[in-house]
Amino acid sequence: MRGGAMKIGSVQLESSLALGPMAGVTDLAFRLLCREQGCGLLYTEMVSAKAVYYENRNTEILLESDERDHPVALQLFGRDPHLMAEMARKLEERPFDLFDINMGCPVPKVVNNGEGSALMKDPRLAGEIVREMVRAVKKPVTVKIRKGFDDSCINAVEVAKIVEDSGASAIAVHGRTRQQYYQGRADWEIIRQVKEAVRIPVIGNGDIMTAQDGVRMLEETGCDGIMAARGARGNPWLFRELRAYMEDKTVLPPPSRKEIGEMMLRHGKMLLEYKGELSGMREMRKQIAWYTAGCAGAASIRRRGNEIETYDDLSRLVGEFVAECG
Numbered sequence: 001m002r003g004g005a006m007k008i009g010s011v012q013l014e015s016s017l018a019l020g021p022m023a024g025v026t027d028l029a030f031r032l033l034c035r036e037q038g039c040g041l042l043y044t045e046m047v048s049a050k051a052v053y054y055e056n057r058n059t060e061i062l063l064e065s066d067e068r069d070h071p072v073a074l075q076l077f078g079r080d081p082h083l084m085a086e087m088a089r090k091l092e093e094r095p096f097d098l099f100d101i102n103m104g105c106p107v108p109k110v111v112n113n114g115e116g117s118a119l120m121k122d123p124r125l126a127g128e129i130v131r132e133m134v135r136a137v138k139k140p141v142t143v144k145i146r147k148g149f150d151d152s153c154i155n156a157v158e159v160a161k162i163v164e165d166s167g168a169s170a171i172a173v174h175g176r177t178r179q180q181y182y183q184g185r186a187d188w189e190i191i192r193q194v195k196e197a198v199r200i201p202v203i204g205n206g207d208i209m210t211a212q213d214g215v216r217m218l219e220e221t222g223c224d225g226i227m228a229a230r231g232a233r234g235n236p237w238l239f240r241e242l243r244a245y246m247e248d249k250t251v252l253p254p255p256s257r258k259e260i261g262e263m264m265l266r267h268g269k270m271l272l273e274y275k276g277e278l279s280g281m282r283e284m285r286k287q288i289a290w291y292t293a294g295c296a297g298a299a300s301i302r303r304r305g306n307e308i309e310t311y312d313d314l315s316r317l318v319g320e321f322v323a324e325c326g
């Protein structure tokens with residue numbers, strides 16, 4: 001079965017399980033937690049090429065990495081091929097293993113600038129961006145796309161062929177259109193069609209919430225790798241479960257409430273270290289909601305979690321969570 005080791009350009013992955021890039025989620029702390037659980041390829045939050053050019057100070061934290069954070073792809077977004085290439089060249093000395101181009105973000109402020117999933121409407125420009133970045137850097141360049149822009153523009157296969165011809169080393173396909181955002185079911189058939197149309201590795205994305213979902217995607221699409229995104233929020237153990245199930249159909253038990261509590265504390269401590277207590281604990285508020293979803297007492301924990309200000313607040317709350325659910 002596919003899902004073991006995978007190579008993207010010159011980068012060898014020990015596992016073809018990828019953590020999908022998510023704004024406000026896949027920061028360094030969360031990436032490291034997922035890596036520990038068996039994730040083979042990490043992605044940064046998406047980074048604006050314009051923000052890099054203007055040396056926006058808020059962008060620097062998105063570029064944080066360390067020696068444990070590998071293999072990792074730096075995901076850039078923009079629509080100017082020359083600017084994208086120049087910013088990739090500027091960042092190439094940073095400790096990232098790959099450059100990924102975002103052609104899937106659906107949010108209006110990105111799409112209205114002709115960036116993200118808006119590039120699905122302009123395959124020629126998409127190819128030009130890839131071509132210029134590949135010329136500019138030695139590290140592999142990959143692309144993340146969607147099924148299409150809307151129901152009148154289902155063109156993932158066309159775009160995939162173009163970016164492959166332009167030099168991309170791999171492509172990730174989210175089986176939804178931009179119009180869908182994250183609603184409805186992901187169309188895995190389009191992932192299969194892309195896999196059959198190109199020679200470079202194809203990573204399937206969309207609706208990977210359980211280990212069984214991952215194996216079913218591999219079987220139905222023939223894709224080379226699996227990308228979990230929303231299913232991993234508050235659940236870095238998903239990668240551990242995926243690896244075990246892909247290996248021999250072993251179904252691992254879900255984490256205990258004690259494990260969940262310990263992971264929340266570790267996550268909070270890392271956020272405190274990387275972002276400071278005020279920003280880190282405010283960031284942790286949404287993480288608490290994701291970690292505790294589905295647990296007894298979760299609504300109360302989530303409500304109180306929205307008020308934490310310090311790591312001590314988090315520690316007390318986690319203690320209550322474990323006691324209430326134990």
